[in-house]
Amino acid sequence: MTEAIQTKPKRANSQRAFAGATPVMPGGVNSPVRAYQAVGGEPIVIASGSGCCVTDVDGNEYIDYVGAYGPLILGHAPQAITVALTKAIARGTAFGMPTEAETALARLIVDAVPSIDVVRMVNSGTESTMSAIRLARAATGRANIIKCTGCYHGHADSLLVQAGSGATTLGTPSSPGVPDAVTQHTLLVPFNDVDAAQAALEQPGDVAAMLLEPVAGNMGTIPPNEGYLDALRDLCDKHGALLIFDEVMTGFRVAYGGAQELFGVTPDLTCLGKVMGGGLPCAAYGGREDLMRQISPDGPVYQAGTLSGNPLAMVAGRATLDALREPGVYTSLAQHSKTLAQGLGAAAVQAGVPARCTTVNSMVCCFFTSGPVQNYNDAIQCDTNAFATFFHAMLDQGVVLPPSQFETWFVSTEHDNLMIERTLHAAKKAFRTVAQKQR
Numbered sequence: 042m043t044e045a046i047q048t049k050p051k052r053a054n055s056q057r058a059f060a061g062a063t064p065v066m067p068g069g070v071n072s073p074v075r076a077y078q079a080v081g082g083e084p085i086v087i088a089s090g091s092g093c094c095v096t097d098v099d100g101n102e103y104i105d106y107v108g109a110y111g112p113l114i115l116g117h118a119p120q121a122i123t124v125a126l127t128k129a130i131a132r133g134t135a136f137g138m139p140t141e142a143e144t145a146l147a148r149l150i151v152d153a154v155p156s157i158d159v160v161r162m163v164n165s166g167t168e169s170t171m172s173a174i175r176l177a178r179a180a181t182g183r184a185n186i187i188k189c190t191g192c193y194h195g196h197a198d199s200l201l202v203q204a205g206s207g208a209t210t211l212g213t214p215s216s217p218g219v220p221d222a223v224t225q226h227t228l229l230v231p232f233n234d235v236d237a238a239q240a241a242l243e244q245p246g247d248v249a250a251m252l253l254e255p256v257a258g259n260m261g262t263i264p265p266n267e268g269y270l271d272a273l274r275d276l277c278d279k280h281g282a283l284l285i286f287d288e289v290m291t292g293f294r295v296a297y298g299g300a301q302e303l304f305g306v307t308p309d310l311t312c313l314g315k316v317m318g319g320g321l322p323c324a325a326y327g328g329r330e331d332l333m334r335q336i337s338p339d340g341p342v343y344q345a346g347t348l349s350g351n352p353l354a355m356v357a358g359r360a361t362l363d364a365l366r367e368p369g370v371y372t373s374l375a376q377h378s379k380t381l382a383q384g385l386g387a388a389a390v391q392a393g394v395p396a397r398c399t400t401v402n403s404m405v406c407c408f409f410t411s412g413p414v415q416n417y418n419d420a421i422q423c424d425t426n427a428f429a430t431f432f433h434a435m436l437d438q439g440v441v442l443p444p445s446q447f448e449t450w451f452v453s454t455e456h457d458n459l460m461i462e463r464t465l466h467a468a469k470k471a472f473r474t475v476a477q478k479q480r
């Protein structure tokens with residue numbers, strides 16, 4: 042990584058490349074979160090990544106906290122994954138028939154995640170949560186699902202209700218095209234609100250499950266309050282509803298066994314994705330044996346997928362999990378993330394910019410607000426214009442963040458002390474730029 046960029050970097054090639062994308066893809070992107078609608082301007086177009094850095098098509102290098110929105114806990118192109126994939130690809134890319142690579146990753150997941158006796162691989166977090174709620178409805182014979190406002194579980198119709206991430210960023214938390222008939226069984230409660238969850242569960246006994254991110258990562262990073270997850274576990278047991286943790290983002294990230302290991306609360310079903318695929322399309326859902334044996338072909342609950350358990354994704358996932366079992370990995374991730382979050386907070390205070398910085402191990406966020414941030418209503422009080430100014434001031438200094446206040450920054454094993462130091466150096470200047478604009 043060269044010294045932080047001091048002058049506004051040239052972006053002619055990114056502009057040219059993006060001009061070629063917009064005529065043939067909505068917004069020029071394959072996921073709305075990658076567009077810069079919330080922060081203004083046009084996205085940088087990436088040529089390559091290495092370690093904790095990416096290089097755009099103009100040759101500008103950036104310290105990267107997007108991390109592909111979570112999968113890249115080992116950074117870009119780690120040797121462990123590239124070597125494994127190079128060997129695997131020579132044996133073929135897909136078979137549509139069982140392979141030992143699927144069993145190997147499934148075994149690692151079952152051994153790692155406290156709630157999972159049996160696991161099914163799928164291709165995205167959306168598929169994972171969609172399948173988990175179908176199973177919960179079948180297993181309980183009930184229809185309603187409770188979700189938290191601001192939590193994002195992918196874009197399945199019944200879950201695209203008051204969703205976080207890009208849905209909130211772009212002002213469509215509940216998307217057009219989703220009939221009321223589909224969302225009438227989705228009940229909304231605030232994150233971190235036990236009383237609201239209790240009231241929703243006490244409604245006429247029709248709640249199949251409560252689904253939530255155990256650490257909310259799609260309205261920025263919001264940790265669960267002390268005892269919140271334990272209370273939900275007890276309430277679901279009391280009312281015969283299943284507890285589903287969406288650990289697509291937290292799985293293998295906040296701890297090897299996910300948030301359920303970190304906070305000591307075991308759900309009935311768990312959704313996984315991102316880290317478990319090492320950057321390839323890969324996700325899963327799993328849980329208690331009595332539940333998962335209801336999934337086809339063991340049981341009647343249908344779910345399928347052409348590329349589910351794809352051997353390349355399995356190999357990349359196994360290489361990732363093998364690396365994450367090395368001693369000290371999570372301690373180092375937590376330490377670097379804490380240094381970053383604390384440094385950001387101090388820099389904001391020094392510049393006189395209202396900000397609240399949170400971290401849960403390798404998830405970090407800087408909320409541009411003076412108030413507490415416990416839930417969605419708190420998060421949407423943030424000064425998104427201040428965030429946009431901060432985002433571009435960081436980008437111009439060679440640090441790329443997710444282009445939205447309502448996303449998590451991802452720290453990888455490659456974000457070492459030097460990279461954190463350079464990030465904080467850039468942040469001090471970026472906060473000063475925000476302060477100048479706020480005067």
Ligand code: KE4
Pocket residue numbers: 072073074075110164165166167168170193194195196206207254258259287288289290314324448
């Ligand atoms: P995918 O369908 O995007 O693989 O996963 C959906 C999903 C489910 N659950 C949680 C907790 C998630 O964070 C996600 C996806 N996260 C967003 C980032 N906030 C993915 C980025 C994108 O939409 O492109």
